Amino acid sequence: MADDLRLLTSALKLVIDLERIGDLGVSIAGRVVELGREPPLIPYEDLMRMMVTTREMLTEALEALRSQDVARASRVIDKDEVVDAYYSQIFNDILSRMRESPENIFRATRVQAISKYIERIGDHAANVAERVIFIVTGEDVRHFSRMSRSDFS
Numbered sequence: 561m562a563d564d565l566r567l568l569t570s571a572l573k574l575v576i577d578l579e580r581i582g583d584l585g586v587s588i589a590g591r592v593v594e595l596g597r598e599p600p601l602i603p604y605e606d607l608m609r610m611m612v613t614t615r616e617m618l619t620e621a622l623e624a625l626r627s628q629d630v631a632r633a634s635r636v637i638d639k640d641e642v643v644d645a646y647y648s649q650i651f652n653d654i655l656s657r658m659r660e661s662p663e664n665i666f667r668a669t670r671v672q673a674i675s676k677y678i679e680r681i682g683d684h685a686a687n688v689a690e691r692v693i694f695i696v697t698g699e700d701v702r703h704f705s706r707m708s709r710s711d712f713s
Contacts, residue, residue, distance in 0.1 A: 563665075566698060570691040571578065573626070577684040577691075584677040584684075591670045602653055602666040610646035611640060614678050617685035624692045626692060636689035637701075643682035650675045 617639050624633040654675075656667045693701050 561658050562698065563695075566695050570695050572693055573619050577687045581681050581684050584681050588674050588677045591674045595667060595670050595674075599712055601664055601671055602650075603659060606646055606650055606653075607671070607678070610643055610650070611673065613646070614643055614682040614685065617643070617682055618688070621685045621688040621692065624689055625695075628692070628696050630693050630696050633689035633692035633696075637686050640682050640686040643679055647675050648681040 617636050620632055620639075621636045623629070624636060651672060654672050657664050658668045687702075690700075690702050693699060
């Protein structure tokens, strides 16, 4: 019965994370439309790598949910640090470009928003993975350190 209750309560919270991911996708699309009228501010390779990593996180989190795979869920959580590092790097690059040329501020704020939205999608994918661990083990790992989280894999 406890397993069923964990699954039910987690499913309700998973729906919220998935809905927010969808909302963030809509916001990304809006910023892309705005940027489509402007020349690129920065090379977008790191932004694309960040997006690919985040997409992999979400795919893996959902697969971990489907297969009840705690090790896979733990790997998703660990990837969140990679996405956060991309965000920091992109943010610093954009900030320096705004300082260099104030005329870049419009484009810079749009690129920064996109990178933040992608970073938040990664956070929501990590939330899904944390819920998988909770569903399977009954352990709430949301506030564990990265080191102790690896104990579940």
